[in-house]
């Protein structure tokens with residue numbers, strides 16, 4: 034990828050900054066060739082790779098090296114974009130918001146610093162991947178379960194810092210964070226909460242401290258570089274049971290929501306309940322041309338044929354219960370009775386007991402897998418996706434309204450419809466996967482127009498996205514508009530106070546430092 038310079042820097046100034054970084058990490062870990070820039074670019078880019086082109090990457094091996102680089106970035110006015118493993122596919126991968134930024138790749142800091150089986154938490158450095166932690170727990174026979182995202186190729190820390198989701202009782206990942214160490218934009222080093230006391234014992238056991246509590250301030254944020262994180266894990270259950278059923282019709286999502294949502298609140302179901310539409314199954318069974326080779330969205334008649342051929346419903350419900358077998362069985366009876374009010378299809382059931390092997394690729398057991406990446410191949414060509422993800426209250430009225438609106442817009446743009454609802458205690462995360470071939474200009478143009486229309490339409494109806502791709506960070510931030518964007522004004526005041534030179538991830542989530550505010554799109 035062609036070199037782009039950060040705003041306000043000429044080639045000599047940029048080179049001087051890179052030379053200073055090289056002095057900290059050595060030649061091998063300052064990565065500034067065209068190939069390096071390709072590696073750190075957004076390889077799902079929806080047509081605007083240049084806008085988010087990294088200038089280079091630098092990979093420190095320690096907290097002290099990270100601090101040194103942050104101080105030098107201030108001196109040389111070079112923006113840094115921290116990543117843990119940089120696998121944020123669908124949201125920009127490792128690429129920065131501002132072209133020419135240097136990606137601060139923390140992947141070399143990869144130690145699992147502690148696992149506490151008794152209190153059920155771990156402490157990790159940024160580079161620890163889901164597979165690293167899983168293998169550590171398995172190899173040492175530690176009875177703790179993780180929660181992993183669909184694509185578990187990334188890092189435990191990076192995913193939690195982007196408010197990622199998984200599909201277990203610990204599936205709201207940012208909620209599991211307990212105690213961090215953070216390099217501030219001026220190079221200072223803090224420990225949050227109880228960790229502010231040297232040698233504190235309860236740092237990762239108690240999620241607050243003395244005075245204001247700041248863990249969440251560093252989530253989806255550009256106020257610091259997190260170098261260590263405590264994260265609560267799930268004690269492995271004695272037994273676990275699954276209940277699976279296919280739900281026939283599109284509109285059934287209404288009663289499914291009203292059935293599951295109260296059970297999430299009263300604790301009968303404690304798992305983040307993932308309910309995907311039928312295409313979620315198809316995208317890992319083959320590519321689009323295996324099922325339909327025409328242009329535009331797959332016609333409804335073919336969809337219905339495929340559902341019959343593959344014995345699929347429009348939605349799939351896969352509930353996993355965790356605990357003692359007798360309790361699971363009692364919960365299962367109540368869940369089955371609630372569903373029986375709407376359908377007479379029996380649930381398929383499985384039981385797992387402690388000592389049985391973990392089930393490969395089972396996200397509801399926190400087993401990491403990269404198989405869902407196959408979705409990238411759906412359209413053919415260099416396949417990619419964007420995820421449009423508004424949050425809706427977990428009631429049928431909200432969910433059906435959101436579904437009908439986005440469904441209509443997606444159909445109007447002639448794009449295959451793949452939606453899912455991940456049901457929490459009070460809200461559902463409605464991820465709409467929009468898949469495209471990034472080398473097909475027409476498809477890319479169409480997907481971009483569709484994504485912008487979805488953001489606008491959802492805002493008009495009173496719904497906002499929980500996370501978004503680099504390109505839409507400003508438009509989505511614009512939709513949070515109460516009192517003329519008062520929250521953004523506050524975020525930017527804090528940004529300017531902590532990061533006066535604006536060197537940590539400028540523009541992330543639409544929060545700009547004063548020096549670069551004119552870059553807001």
Ligand SMILES: Cc1cc2nc3c(=O)[nH]c(=O)nc-3n(C[C@H](O)[C@H](O)[C@H](O)COP(=O)(O)OP(=O)(O)OC[C@H]3O[C@@H](n4cnc5c(N)ncnc54)[C@H](O)[C@@H]3O)c2cc1C
Pocket residue numbers: 114115116117118119120121122123126127139159181182183184185186187188189190191192194195196197198199257258259260405406407408409538
């Ligand atoms: C098929 C598919 C399925 C997916 N399913 C899911 C899913 O179910 N749930 C889900 O959450 N995601 C999902 N994803 C999205 C994504 O792949 C994961 O969220 C992935 O874990 C993110 O990559 P990462 O962990 O390497 O984070 P990174 O890319 O390293 O970081 C993520 C964000 O956090 C910031 N950040 C990272 N580390 C630091 C740090 N130390 N200090 C400060 N800021 C930091 C980065 O700037 C970036 O904005 C899916 C993607 C695909 C392609």
